[in-house]
Amino acid sequence: MRLSTAILPVHPWREARALWRRAEELGAHAAYVFDHLAWREFRDGPWYGTVPTLAAAATATSRLRLGTMVASPTFRHPVTLARELMTLDDMSGGRLTVGIGAGGAGFDTTVLGEEPWTPAERADRFAEFLPLLDRLLTASSTTHRGTYYSAVEAPNRPGCVQRPRPPFTVAATGPRGLRLAARYGQGWATFGDRRRAAGQSGDAVLADVRAQLGRLARACAEEGRDPGELGRTYLTGFTQDPWLSSVDAFVDLAGRYAEAGIGEVVLPWPLPGTLYAADQRVFEDILTEAPAQLAPRSPDGPSGASLSSPPRRTSAAPSP
Numbered sequence: 165m166r167l168s169t170a171i172l173p174v175h176p177w178r179e180a181r182a183l184w185r186r187a188e189e190l191g192a193h194a195a196y197v198f199d200h201l202a203w204r205e206f207r208d209g210p211w212y213g214t215v216p217t218l219a220a221a222a223t224a225t226s227r228l229r230l231g232t233m234v235a236s237p238t239f240r241h242p243v244t245l246a247r248e249l250m251t252l253d254d255m256s257g258g259r260l261t262v263g264i265g266a267g268g269a270g271f272d273t274t275v276l277g278e279e280p281w282t283p284a285e286r287a288d289r290f291a292e293f294l295p296l297l298d299r300l301l302t303a304s305s306t307t308h309r310g311t312y313y314s315a316v317e318a319p320n321r322p323g324c325v326q327r328p329r330p331p332f333t334v335a336a337t338g339p340r341g342l343r344l345a346a347r348y349g350q351g352w353a354t355f356g357d358r359r360r361a362a363g364q365s366g367d368a369v370l371a372d373v374r375a376q377l378g379r380l381a382r383a384c385a386e387e388g389r390d391p392g393e394l395g396r397t398y399l400t401g402f403t404q405d406p407w408l409s410s411v412d413a414f415v416d417l418a419g420r421y422a423e424a425g426i427g428e429v430v431l432p433w434p435l436p437g438t439l440y441a442a443d444q445r446v447f448e449d450i451l452t453e454a455p456a457q458l459a460p461r462s463p464d465g466p467s468g469a470s471l472s473s474p475p476r477r478t479s480a481a482p483s484p
Contacts, residue, residue, distance in 0.1 A: 165418060165458045166193035166428040167451055170233055170399070172435060173197055173212040177220050180212075183433060184221045188228040190451040194261060195221065196233035196430060199240075201272050205438060215248045222256035229259045233399065233430065234335045234353065236267030237286075237293040239276060243318050246300035250324050258325035263353060263397075264297070265335030266290035287340050288312070294334070294344050301329035333397055337376050342383040351395035351428075352380055355402040365404035370420060373398065377425050396425055401432040401440060408434070408442040414450045415457045422458060 169192050171183050187195045199214040218230050230252070235245060253260040266287055267273075269280045281289070292310045299306045300318055308315045324330055333351035336342050337358065345352045355361055357372040364372075377396065384391040398421055400407040407414055408431065418429050431450065434442040 165422045165426070165455065167418075167455060168192050168194040168196065168229075168397075168428055168430045169433050169451070170196045170198060170401075170430050171433045172203075172206065172440070173214060173217045174206060174210050174435070176210070176212075177217070180217070181220070181224050184224050184228070186448075187433070187451075188225045190448055191455070192228060192451055193428065194229035194231060194430075196231050196261075196263060199232045199235045199263075201239055201275055203271075207271060215252065218252050218260075219255055222252060222259070225259075226257075227259075229261050230256055231261035231263050231333070233263035234265040234333075235262065236265050236272075237289045237312075238267035238272040238281075242293050242297040242300055242313055243315050246297055246318070246320065249301060249330060250320065253324045253326055253330050256325075258330075260326070260330040261333055261351070262330050263333045263335060264294065265353075266341060268358075287338065291340060291344065294332075294348055298329070298332075298348055333395065337379075339379070339383070342376075342380050343387065345380065345394070346383040346387040346389050349394055351397055353397040353399060355399040361402045363404070369403050369405060370424060373421070373426070374424050395427050397428040397430060398426045399430045407431060408447055408450065410446060411449050411453050411457075415454050418454065418458055 169187050171180070171187065173180070175183065184195060197214045197217050200211070202211050214232060214235070218232070221228075221230050249260065249262055266289070268286070273280050289312050292312050296306070296308050296310065296313055296315065299308070300315065300320060301324060302320070304320055304323070306315050306318045306320070331350035332348055333353050334341065334345035334349040335353040336345045337354060354373060354376055356364065356369045360372070361369065380394070381391045384394070405417055407417055421429065431447065432440040434440060434444050434447050
C-alpha cells in the first residue's frame, strides 16, 4: 500500500516549502493539493492557488509525485487546464498525477457569479470535460465544439513528459462517473459516500467503499477494461475514523482497506486548530513505519496498480 498526503495551500510558500520537502523526506508516495478557490472552514483565511503551489513544489522536490485532488470543471476550462498540466508535468520531470472529478456545489461556483449547478448538470459537464482534457493532452492540436466547452486548434506542444499524458485519478461514485473512470482513468479515488461520510466510522464506511469498488469493477467490465489496471485511492479525513490517532490504529484501518482493494491512502497533513488537527509526530511515524507493517497485508493485483502507469487508450502523440 502507498501512503500519500494532502497539503492544504494555506501557508505562504516561505513556510510551505519545508512541508513539501518533509513529505519527500518521510517517503510519501505523493502529495496533493485540494483544488478549490476557497474551501469549507478555510474560506475566511489564507488559501493559495493550486497550480502555482504545485509548480513551486515541483522545483522544491525531486522524487515525490505531485497532483491535484481533485481538479474539476467547477471553475476550470479544459483548454487552459491542459496547458497548465503539461507545464507542471515538465517542471516536475514527469511526476504529475491529475486527480479529477465532477466537483460539487458551493463557493467554487458561486464566486464566479453563476447559479450552482445541479448534480445532473455537473455530471453532464464532466462527461464532456474529461474526454476533451484527454484529447488536449495527447493530440498535437484539438478542435472541439461541444455543449459546454470549445477548443479551436488548441495546441499541445511540446507535449507531456509522461506519454501519452499524465495519469488521471478519477474521483467518482455514480454510474456515469465510474464509467468515465473505467474509460479514461489510470486510478480511481473516493472518500466514501458523499452524503453520509461525515457522520460515519468503521464498518459503515468500509461497506460503502466496498460497494463502490464493486460498481467500479462492473463499469470496467462494461468498458472491456481489466479492473486491475486502475489504482484505487482512499482519501481520509472525511469520516470519524481515527486514522491519525496512532501507528497501530492506522495499520489496522489501512490493512482492512488494503484487503478490500485500496492501494493508496491519502492522509491530510496535520493542521492545528482545524478539522485536520493531529499529532505531527504520530503522522510522521505513520508515514515511515506503517508501510513495512502493511506490506504483507496488501493483496496482489488491483490495489497495487500503479497510478503512474500509462493510459489504456492510445491517442496520437504530440508532434515534436
